[in-house]
Amino acid sequence: MKPLTGHIKADGTPLTLAEYEQLGGYQALRKALRMSPQEVTTEVKNSNLKGRGGAGFNTGMKWSFVPMDDPSAEKYLICNADEMEPGTFKDRWLLEGNPHQLLEGMLIAAYAIQASEGYVFLRYAYKTAAKGIRVALAEAERAGYLGSNILGSGFSLRMHLHTGVGRYMCGEETALLNSLEGKRATPRAKPPFPQVSGLFGKPTIVNNVETFSCVPHIISNGAAWFQSLSKNPQDGGTKIYGVSGKVNRPGAWELPMGITLRELIEEHAGGMRSGYRFRGALPGGASTDFLVEEHLDVPMDYGSVAAAGSRLGTGTVVVLDDRTCPVGFVHNLEHFFAQESCGWCTPCREGLPWTEKILRALENGEGRENDLDLLAMHAQALGPGKTFCALAPGAMEPLQSALNYFRKDFEQHIHEKKCPYGHTLH
Amino acid sequence: MLTDKDMLSEVEIEEINQELAGVPVKEAAGIEALKIIQRHRGWVSDESLRDVAAYLQMAPEELDSVATFYNLIFRQPVGRHIILLCDSISCWVMGYEQLSSQLRQKLGIGFGQTTADGCFTLLPNPCLGTCDHAPALMIDNDLYRDVSPEMLDEILGKYK
Numbered sequence: 403m404k405p406l407t408g409h410i411k412a413d414g415t416p417l418t419l420a421e422y423e424q425l426g427g428y429q430a431l432r433k434a435l436r437m438s439p440q441e442v443t444t445e446v447k448n449s450n451l452k453g454r455g456g457a458g459f460n461t462g463m464k465w466s467f468v469p470m471d472d473p474s475a476e477k478y479l480i481c482n483a484d485e486m487e488p489g490t491f492k493d494r495w496l497l498e499g500n501p502h503q504l505l506e507g508m509l510i511a512a513y514a515i516q517a518s519e520g521y522v523f524l525r526y527a528y529k530t531a532a533k534g535i536r537v538a539l540a541e542a543e544r545a546g547y548l549g550s551n552i553l554g555s556g557f558s559l560r561m562h563l564h565t566g567v568g569r570y571m572c573g574e575e576t577a578l579l580n581s582l583e584g585k586r587a588t589p590r591a592k593p594p595f596p597q598v599s600g601l602f603g604k605p606t607i608v609n610n611v612e613t614f615s616c617v618p619h620i621i622s623n624g625a626a627w628f629q630s631l632s633k634n635p636q637d638g639g640t641k642i643y644g645v646s647g648k649v650n651r652p653g654a655w656e657l658p659m660g661i662t663l664r665e666l667i668e669e670h671a672g673g674m675r676s677g678y679r680f681r682g683a684l685p686g687g688a689s690t691d692f693l694v695e696e697h698l699d700v701p702m703d704y705g706s707v708a709a710a711g712s713r714l715g716t717g718t719v720v721v722l723d724d725r726t727c728p729v730g731f732v733h734n735l736e737h738f739f740a741q742e743s744c745g746w747c748t749p750c751r752e753g754l755p756w757t758e759k760i761l762r763a764l765e766n767g768e769g770r771e772n773d774l775d776l777l778a779m780h781a782q783a784l785g786p787g788k789t790f791c792a793l794a795p796g797a798m799e800p801l802q803s804a805l806n807y808f809r810k811d812f813e814q815h816i817h818e819k820k821c822p823y824g825h826t827l828h
Numbered sequence: 829m830l831t832d833k834d835m836l837s838e839v840e841i842e843e844i845n846q847e848l849a850g851v852p853v854k855e856a857a858g859i860e861a862l863k864i865i866q867r868h869r870g871w872v873s874d875e876s877l878r879d880v881a882a883y884l885q886m887a888p889e890e891l892d893s894v895a896t897f898y899n900l901i902f903r904q905p906v907g908r909h910i911i912l913l914c915d916s917i918s919c920w921v922m923g924y925e926q927l928s929s930q931l932r933q934k935l936g937i938g939f940g941q942t943t944a945d946g947c948f949t950l951l952p953n954p955c956l957g958t959c960d961h962a963p964a965l966m967i968d969n970d971l972y973r974d975v976s977p978e979m980l981d982e983i984l985g986k987y988k
Contacts (some may be wrong), residue, residue, distance in 0.1 A: 488916035488955040526900055527912070527956050529969045562850065567859060568899040570954060584851070584858035586897040602852055644960060646918035652960035688917055688955075718959070720917050734920045738954055744897075 403631060405619040406612070406640060407656040410499030416534040419541040422502040428547055430618035434510045435555040437621075439470070442514040446617060448625035450638035454492075455482055455573070455610030456686060456715045457792075458637075458704040461617075467597035468515045468605045478606040479517040479559075480582070481508055481614055483524040483531070484566055484573040487687035488738055489720035492642040492654050493611035497524070497531035500615070501538035505561070507614030509547065510621055512559045515607055520561040523578055526568060535563050570742035574791050575608045577744065588746040589791035612642055633660030637703040641714075645671035647721030648678040654718070660706065664698040666719060679724040682807060686715020688735050689796025691803035692722070711803070727823035728808040729815055732801055733761035739797035750794035753784045757801065764812065765827050767820035774812055777805060835879040840864055844883065854884045858894050862901050871902040899951075907942040907949040909987045911935075912966040915952045918959035923976070927963050930977035934984065947988060 409417065409425050422428070434442050447462025468477065481504065485493040496504060504522075512520050524532055539561055542548040550558045569587050571577045576590035579601050600606020616639055620628045629635040637659050643666055644654040650672030657670070663685065667673065674680050682692040685702065691712035693700065700710045707714040722731055740754035757780050760773050781802035784794040805812065814822050836844070843864045847857040861880045865872050872880075872895055881891040895901045913931060915924055935943055935950055942949045958964045961973030965983075972983055 485957050486955060489918050489959050490955070491957045491959045494957045525957070527953075527966060527971075529971070565863075566898075567863060567901050569897065581859070582856075583853075584856040584860075584894065586894055602856075646959035646962060647921050652962075654960060684917075720921070720959070723921075726921055731917065731921070734915075734917050738916055742954065 404640065404656040405623075405631070406496065406503070406615050406642065407499065410495065414495070414499055416498060416538065417500050417502060419502060419538070419545060422500070426622070427502055427618075428506055428545075430621040431506050431509050431513075431547065432553060434513055434621050435553060435557060439514045439516055442510060442621065445625050446514070446620055449616075449620045449628040450625075450632075450636060451613065451616050451620060451628065452637055452704055453610060454612035454616075454641070454716070456487065456689075456713070458714060461609060461613055464597060464609070465511065465514050465607055467595065468607060469598060470516065473516060476519070476604045477515055477517040478601040478604055479508060479512040479515065479520040480578065480601065480606060480608045481520070481522045481611060482573060482575070482578060482608050483522050483528070483611050484578065485528070485611070486525055486570045486573050487689065487716050487718075488735070489646055489684060490644070490687045490716040490718040491646075492644050492716060492718055494528060494531065495642065495654055496611050496615050497528060498534055501531070501534045502542065503615050503618060504535075504611055505538055505542055505548070507617035508561070509552070509559060510617050511607065511609065511614060513557055515605070516557075517607070518558060518560065520559055521582060521601075522561070522563050523566065523572065523582065524563060525566050525572075532563065532565055539563065569744070570738075571744045571791075571793065574793065577791070578608060579606065586744065588744045591790070631658060632703070633658050633701060634703045634705070636705055641702070641717050643670070643702060644718035645721060646718070647683075648675045648723040648726070649673065649721055650675055660701040660703040662699050662701055663693060663719070666702060667698075667721065671721075674721075674723065677725075680721065681724045681726075681728070682722045684715075684720040684722075684800055685712050686717050686719070688720070688738060689713075689792075689799055690715040691799040692807055694807050712799070725823070727765065727821050727825045728804055728811050729761060729765050730821065730823070730825045730827070732804045733758065733765055733827065735800050736761055736797060739793065743793060747790040749784050750789050750797075753780050754794060754797060756780065757784075757797075762827050764815045765821050765825060767815065767818070767826075769812075769816040769819075771816060773816065774805065774809075777801060781805070835875065836865075836883060837868065840868055841883070844880075855886050855890075858884055858886065858891055859898070859901075862891075862895055866902060871905050877903075899953075905942070907946050909948050909967055911948055911950045912953035912956070913950065914954070914956040914958075914962070914964045916955035916959075918955070919963040922962035924963050927965075927975060927977055927980075931965075931980055934980055948984070 571587040577587040581587040629638040682694040745751040847860040881888040
């Protein structure tokens with residue numbers, strides 16, 4: 403069953419409002435408006451929907467942290483559509499193919515927390531999605547799904563599309579808020595959490611595109627149904643998985659949560675290209691620890707991937723093959739993270755460029771004996787709890803696991819004074 | 829005498845005012861205002877930046893700290909077309925380096941530079957979110973996927 407993508411057209415063009423309504427679109431909103439906000443939140447909480455942006459926190463639980471005692475208090479609802487995690491291309495599919503599903507999910511979430519303003523924070527590169535969302539917003543407003551007194555319920559919501567001007571940091575929840583306020587996208591100290599003090603100091607919920615897109619289906623079909631879509635009821639629903647790299651059929655597929663990495667790569671992505679062997683994979687974007695051959699049968703759900711020493715992250719797998727240098731691969735990742743560090747806190751600002759330089763030297767045959775110790779030191783010093791936000795700890799995940807699984811490759815670079823794969827960086 | 833405000837065109841002021849209507853404090857419209865200026869003028873000069881800052885009652889340095897944070901606000905003149913070449917991991921695995929060197933050779937420029945005829949500015953760019961069709965690049969609003977070096981002449985030809 404593919405509730406999120408089954409109806410998306412083969413050519414990827416957006417479903418119109420009429421087409422969406424014909425498929426039962428906006429019936430979940432009608433149903434939610436007959437429930438109490440509390441009931442909506444509880445249903446989503448019970449479905450075990452976990453945040454699809456990468457952090458994997460229970461979505462309904464997150465909503466339940468919004469203070470609801472003052473019904474007149476202003477609140478904000480934000481969709482994080484700044485998909486910029488390298489290797490990740492799942493939200494693009496939903497944004498381009500079915501913007502109304504996203505808007506309906508946001509409307510239901512806004513009702514649950516009684517928000518009066520909503521934003522879609524969309525990355526600049528998604529031009530087609532921007533066009534589709536603008537059309538969908540206008541259609542929804544004309545049909546009375548958006549604006550004042552929605553469907554006669556007394557609930558009102560205004561919704562805006564904000565297109566970004568770059569920087570990976572905008573995907574970090576509190577940095578996104580700063581960017582929406584017209585500031586540099588640097589992270590904020592937590593607590594207070596955005597659920598209590600977010601955009602312009604008001605209670606704010608930020609969720610990912612895929613997360614919101616699940617919500618109408620949960621409300622229509624119930625929490626138990628949503629759990630049953632998954633192979634692991636602890637992590638409800640389907641998941642949009644993706645695979646890129648040297649496989650036969652790179653792509654994205656909506657599958658039951660918890661299918662194995664092997665199924666994903668061998669069945670859905672058609673296996674490795676002829677002449678290439680699987681060496682390892684980042685299971686959920688650039689900021690996740692490598693999994694290797696021994697992990698191929700790990701179910702791709704939040705708990706199982708964590709037990710294997712990594713994170714499900716965005717669920718979009720980047721494959722490392724046996725003809726690509728792992729040191730060069732990790733250098734590319736650290737180059738990205740060093741460039742995208744916002745500079746707000748010292749370990750990240752100083753440590754990431756240092757890490758990149760060491761990896762570049764190693765790749766070009768200029769590595770020194772203590773370089774691996776230096777890299778390991780960085781993996782500690784930039785790890786969880788040492789920096790303001792999750793960027794640097796995320797950057798260290800592929801590095802620390804590469805040092806572990808591909809250590810011989812690193813050592814070979816030092817001892818042979820060249821890249822054994824014949825690769826150099828300019 | 830011209831005031832700072834007079835340096836912005838009527839259309840620009842009208843568009844900035846629309847943004848100001850939706851935010852509780854003026855500085856919150858800063859990024860949108862910079863986008864508006866860039867849409868009309870191609871880039872944000874020191875003079876433009878100063879004028880926008882004055883209009884939003886911000887210090888120019890404050891607005892510049894915002895402008896220079898975001899890689900797609902241009903504080904230098906750019907060509908008529910912007911090429912964003914994805915250099916992130918999936919594209920790197922699938923042939924970014926060869927594509928990048930061919931592209932730079934064909935254009936005769938490096939990253940951050942503009943061709944002598946003012947046609948193209950080449951910029952490196954993180955993940956374009958189309959990793960199943962790597963390598964990828966964007967020119968203005970157009971996305972090109974599964975790009976091989978052999979396709980470059982035809983692609984670039986559309987913009988000359």
